[in-house]
Amino acid sequence: MTKRIASDAKPTSLLDPSQGGRCARMVVLAIGLLATMVGCQQPSPPGGTPTFVGLAKCASCHQKEADAYRGSDHALAMQPANDQTVQGDFANARFSHRGVTSTFFRRDRKFFVRTDGADGTLGEFEIAYTFGVKPLQQYLVSFTNGRLQALGIAWDTRPKAQGGQRWFHLYPAETLRPPDLLHWTGRDQTWNYQCAECHSTDLRKNYDVAQNRYATTSAESTVSCEACHGPGSAHVTWAERRKPGASRAAAGATGLVVRLGRVEGSWVMKDTQHGIAEWSGAPRSTAEVDACARCHARRRPIVDPYPYGRPFLDTHVPALLDPALYHADGRILEEVFEYGSFIQSRMFQHGVTCSDCHEPHGLGLRADGNGVCAQCHLTAKFDTPDHHHHKAGSDAARCVSCHMPARTYMVVDPRRDHSFQVPRPDLSVAIGTPNSCSGCHLDRPPGWVAERIVRWYGPASHARRPHFGPAIDAGRRGLLSAEKTLAALATDPDQPGIARATALAMLPEYLSPASLPAVETAIGAVDPLVRSTALAAIETLPPAERLRLAAPGLRDPVRAVRLAAAHALAGAPKQTLSVEQQADLDRALTELVASEMVNADRPEAHLNLANLYTRLGRLADAESELKTAIVLDPHFAPAMVNLADLSRAQGRDADGERFLEQALQVAPDSAEALHALGLLRVRQGRRGEAVGLLRRAAQQRPEVTRFAYVYAVALYGSGEAARAIAVLEEAHQRRPANRDVLTALATYLRERGDPKAALRYAELLATLAPGDREVQGLVASLRRQAGLQ
Template sequence: MKFNSIKISFIFFLGIVLFSCNSDKAKKEQYTVVNEVKQTFVGGNTCIACHEEEYKLWKGSHHDQAMKIADSVSILANFNNTSFTHNSVTSKFYKKDGNFYVNTQGKDGKYHDYKIVYTFGFTPLQQYIVQFPNGAYQCLLTAWDSKKNKWFHLQPNLDIHHEEWMNWTGGSQNWNTMCADCHSTNLHKNYSDKDQSYKTTFSEINVSCEACHGPSSEHVKYYEQENPTGTPPKSHMETGMDSKELVQKCARCHSRRSQTTDYYNYEGHFFDHYEQRLLIDPIYFLDGQIRDEDYVYASFVQSKMYSLGISCRDCHDVHSMQLKKQGNDLCLTCHVPAQYNTPEHHFHKENTEASQCINCHMTGRYYMGNDFRRDHSFRIPRPDQSEKYDTPNACNGCHDDKSAKWAADFIKEKYGEQRADHFSDHLLKGYFEDKEGFHEVIANSAYPEIARATAVNQLMNQNITQDDVTKLIAYLNDDSAWVRAETVRAIEKTGIDTYNASLQPLLKDTIRMVRIATARYFNMKNIDVNADPNFDKANKEFLNQMELNLDFASGQHQKALYYQSKNNNEGAIKCYEKALKIDNFYNMSRMNLALLYYQNGDKTKSETLYKKVIEQEPNFALSYYMLGLLYNENGDTSKSLKYLKLASEKEPASVNAFYNYALKLQENKDFNKAEKAVNRGLKSFPNNERLLYIKTIILVNSNQLSKAYQTCSVLNTNYPNNQNYQQLMQNIQLSIQNN
């Protein structure tokens, strides 16, 4: 039997979330129809004369303070020759000639003086921005705690190397891409991949009136008339707007998303401009609760309140963003006090922190070091899920000296045995028990769209059958853009290209992100649909999105995959190399680049890259596995066995690693080790066909015929239609009889 050589398809690590539809009829997506007259930005000061009260509420708000020119008024921090040290890096803050400066470590590892040009935010922290020569603006990771009046580090638990993407000079703190679109008005990033430069522009430095209401030239022109007649031009956000449309428009900035268009033009649906992240670890816990920063939208759309028509404006003043009422009074605006604001409901002493609705139904977490933000999914505590799946819950968040079982038993005692059905019950089932749980979430249109789309996405991490794919096809025509899109991506991941006729109508979907997803599908499959008149538009949108994100390592990675789909390996190599220049720790690109180098005959470069991955991620199994295959191809049995063994011991566990390690051992007639290796594999992947087969061969070759017969019996029971396995079993039986 021959050892599997390097015949592994490229590792397609996808970093985008998309949407889709298989119907000629328009989907019921709500959004305001923009006036045909193209409006321009005129500045927030033009609004004051008519909207003085709204202006007063906005003045001093987080939107107003989102970004300011750095001066003695806007800067809150102490720049009077102060310093702060984090992980041996000391930053010194001082003033010179009326300007504000920091002396700190740059990308080259050396210390430099940097002028502060902008402030970012004001409470509970304020960041400071430095301008770089290529038009990039970078946010310092050392920030000012404006409540405790002291310097602190935004990532206190991380030891960040000066060359890392996470460093303040790297992509994670790049204002142009990571921050600007939501902190200023009418932002145009204007990135050039040719020379890796920015020419970013904005109309107003902060989040002014037109950031939310859209360009207002026609609005102002209409009301400047002495006797206005006719219909006033529509504003992007108006009084009386549908609640879900309002949430969608706020989502533009209050969400964990990426851009799909050059700039936001105030037209169309949220998903015509942005891609929202799904409820996937590490941003969310597996039940959908917040883990990393989510900026509220994705948690809120999980809630029952959202489904019933509650929106941001019901709790927050839309101009000051302050809560309309404090404490339980806010919740009791809608919820009956006698039913909920009593010890008989919350079982805590009245008028205490424990009796506050938000502390049971809006648990929170600290982000950026000192910024406490609450989970807006408004969920009922589920310690029973914590007991079973190790998810967090509000009860044990306070009663951390008690077990999840204690909390679950208390809930049963006080509220009864049955819990209200929640999508998380089935989502968690899909992760930990049976993939059918994912199907249950997808099929229930009453569940939140984001949960259903997440279930589609995560289903593809399971052992997928043809029946699973058949079920998914129906969702190409789902009412949810989220679900349609994830279904497109799921079908792409299957590698099956027999559903092209079902996918092609999605090229004219009403939502841009769905069209992009579909164009991507046909591109990555290299399927020619140029004859379809809808492909040209969708493809331009797909290519534009790809170009837009080239200042991200993930963006370069995506373009590299695109080049590979077109058999342009030279272009792919350049993009992978650019990705690593942007982020030296972006090992998805390093792994793919190593394989391309290998296929081009440069085994030395390939070996170097795999070793670099191992150096940076010593527990990542795939790099060891690929090195093991490479050494096998080179005829270095000793090194091949060494790295294949390590691959079988690292994470994530891989059938290929166990299979090839066992196969190589039995080639060397080390049958005892080979059997042990395959048995370890079967613990992780019970009844796996390849592992059962190689185990049978190992047992036959080591003359353990009775055990070989038993293993082959299991193989035939699980895979009864394979005649080769039937013949193998007969041969083993004959050998036993002859012995």
């Protein structure tokens, strides 16, 4: 379910790959378009490019797999609304939620809901499709301009004894009214953007930005065989030409675009003392994980149409361990699906793939209960009270209870964490993260649980493999240790790539000569996720440094890395680039623009393009993109704030003022708009108004230290030094490592005649910048003033 995510990002930030997490269950929702919207058989294009042939053709040879698939949640996920598919109560059933009473009824053998529409008034809407099977079923409504919208009221398909067979709201704690993005008519509930790519076969969004309408099509109205294996016409040709009785090896290449079959080899228990099987055979491919990641990840697509068979980061950019999505130790928080968790695991690092545990056609597990884990983990060692210290056969003795704790999303849908971590109550004590043990022992503090772990497994039980959680926590909280620990994590090859990339994404806030070598090292990492994030971390460096570090990335074989390199070098002085480098940059910039246009139906994409064009000096194009964003969403305040900033840069503060006032009309609590208008009032000499606006911005977003810092500077400039220092001290408590705040505190306290207090902050600043001569001079001066030298 999509939730409101408070982001630290300024309005100039890139479209967040963490957006778009609203699904009832990834193995449940397999969505496509029906015959009126679909061309199921596509003519073969010139040159013999493989085309889609459909389930029936695949089933003619692969009957066993097709039979398993037909009964799966994928096959039944999106269907036309009729007597056989609709599970909800449409017998004039009424459901009330926060002042709106919706009625579900039938007329002329069709299904309808009477509920609040885009204008806020009650209206009748025909149900076009069912969406999902279990544990809930949603319903889609067709709108003009080719879009489908998902109702926020769903049917609980669980048995009545389990609390099901009822209507319920997916946002029970929220009052949603248009134009709220989460209202069922809002853009965050639009199927074409939010759901369709993952849940159709060969989806073509076909969005026309000039007309703001969709002509979405797909090759087949389900997640069918070719959604995973790619277009099958070449495979069909191979099969038809294959001689009877010939082996696959004899026939050579099978024509499959994506090869997901198991490689030769098996998991072998080589060491019973260790008790965990090791792979024996040909090297395992990541092709299967990459194919599944397209839909089982919180991610942002960067290419259209989807090129089957490419590495995941050649087609998408996954979300990192964002605080709105994951706990600091990588455990799931928001609805993130499986990929971001699984790639944290040691299982992934040792070659385990999705189908080792999951049967890919029927979607069931390979075995019941602990039998899934027993495929590779010796039962005599792990499925015993000597290991789990609970009663055999109890729920607590299930492997998943400890190693795959579940969270419930969409009110009724529990999903398990796929990072397969060992319970770490010691981390709960240290950084406040949850742990499996405390999830059951609610009456016991984490310290009690941590003590039991030590008693059972010894004092070195958690020292075997240092965890990345404390470093991520330090970065999130702005601790004094953040730069050092994040730099160490970024270059630790034993840590998961997604954790290292997350550390790199945090480092720009702390980046100094001490941590820059870690970023340089990461740019050459094997993992493309690490490489791309490292390149994004250098954007604040001087142009010559950026060129030296990012230019090779323009030719990286992975698209996500090339995009990051292009973004880092956008606007670099042309005279500093060689002819070859300029050609590389031009190609990568073309890819970067195209990657944003994949989501041209989103105002955020046009905001991103405007920021890119601004850096390239194409101000007219930037302004055009921002205005397009506002056309797509008249309430999109970030575009108005950036238009104001663009106007200011061109000496048009009067225009900028109008844009900011417009932003505050549609979003009165926008901290960014309040902050920008406050700065404008400072330039206009209206200091009293400026201070009030900057105060409101800081109050709206206390987690954004920049707002508090600027507010404090304005207070100090207005003669309110004591209040300014108090604001800065509060900001320091929230982000101890913020250097601007420490500098201001040291400076203001010295000017106020308190060198001892100033020295305390200057010395903290010196620990963060040990080689900064200016800071060293400040410390020495304050020590003399305080009589300490």
